[in-house]
Amino acid sequence: MPDRLINLDVELLRAFVTIHETGTFTRAAEMLGRTQPAISLQIRRLESQLRVPLFDRGGKTVTLSGEGAAFLPQARKMLGLNDEIVATLGDGDLEGEVRFGAPEDIATRYLPGILGAFTRSHPRIRLTINCDYSPNLLDLMSRGQLDLALIKREPMGPAVGVSVWREPLVWVALDRAQAEVSPLPLIVAPAPCIYRKRALAALESAGLPFRPAYTSASVAGQMAALKSGLGVGVMPAAIVPRDLMILGDALPELADGEIALVTARGGGTGPTALLAKEVLRNLERRPPAS
Template identity: 35%
Template sequence: MFDMICISIYNGKMIRDLDTTLVRTFVTTADKASMTAAANALHLTQGAVSQQIKRLEEVLGQILFERDRRGLRLTRSGERLLDKGRRLLQLNDEIMAEMSGKAVAGQVRIGVPYDLVGTLLQPVLKTYAEACPQVEISLVCASSPELAAALAAGTIDLAIIEERAGPTAGECLAVDRLVWVGARGGSARSKRPLPVSMVADTCAFRPAVLTALGEHGLDWRTVFENGNIDATTATVRSDLAVTTWLASTVPTDLDILSDADLPALPNFSVNLHLPKHAAAPAAEAFATHIREGLARYRQAA
């Protein structure tokens, strides 16, 4: 009798297990913001995706998505589940890879522009290192044109390249505004000739910036171009010059300057470039991580 009571109490308190297939469908749908796109990515029908989302909502007793004019949008419950769902899938995939002897290993040489390595890509690099601990990562920081040349020469395995928004040979991961940046309440923005500090003379932004200044008839002078992002940032913080960065990478203690003060600049895209030949498994794994990482960034934005 005592044993039966204990079993009854235990069964009443049992925690149900989440079906990782349903969680994967949910995370993919959240990333794509579309059941149709999620169905294509998962090689399912749209109806199957819809049914799996409905089953997960029934298991959790929560509505995870709602529709608006822009398409699917996460509810608050969906937002709470998304990060934990990603972690659950990551751990699941790590266990499966390790136990099956298919864990990613080897070396990968990743090319990243100076301005992205400590900003947009920092969390992606961290999660990749955690997910693939057997991979030896070599990080190469350079300007986008230099990284494109290195990828073509085979000295790096993949590259994140900033290019003017438009057609690209790579895969567009994000599009961002190129903006003027100056010291908080500084005066460098109003000086003539305009003092401009860029990380390097090979900077991907440089041609667009010089074209905009020329079309605006604005005289300018170079303050710093020596391939050091920290030195460029220091010249701007010290109000010795202004610079141009993607809006998402601007430090919070600096000002994004209005187009009323300086000429408008074009949008730039952050593109993933893989080698023309087949990429190594470690490089393919990083490509997957950066796609997922920047999808989360766009979702949060």
């Protein structure tokens, strides 16, 4: 028998894994609803228990030490077992409310199955879903009206949320002839849509004239306009339907977008944390778009 038995604290493990996933102590603190010094203290306690350093702190970024990298899959396994027990014990007795937001295209394509399974597994957790543009969702969160949101953000912009995937954007149209029209007829969403921002920035940088030929907040409306040959639009490369053409180098290159999951301060536990975990777990293995 060892000299002493060490009972690892799940809260410390969650802090460790969250720091790795978010990339900084500060972002982990925001996601878990704690202060940065409190998170640092938790890691020091965990390192003291394990008697190994878990992070290399010499550089500008937080990276796992060799011991930390070896411990990571074990920590995730323990957290997964803990969360599974909590989620299933008592037939879904966890209760509360989660106010969740996402842009329409993400909500309609990726979330129905995830949210449906979640509500069936946790019937006492009430979900309220808000579909809107990312800046509007972040504004709602800052005013305490959202608990969790999937947003589109700048990959090199402010550190907000946990990165889920990068999103290459492409120009699309019914045929290549649309790209040769001047001024270029654009099919876009109204501001503050990030795809609109990408399109206008690329065209203005290249000095190409353009005009808004069709503006709609509805993804279905924009798709109908594109398929009717009314102009050129921007969408993620992964979801371009077969009956639309990717224009390639006919127009200026577009900067990537990025999808991130953002949790309101104080939402790192309970129903919000449970839904965040399910969203991340499912989207990490999302199937490729057809």
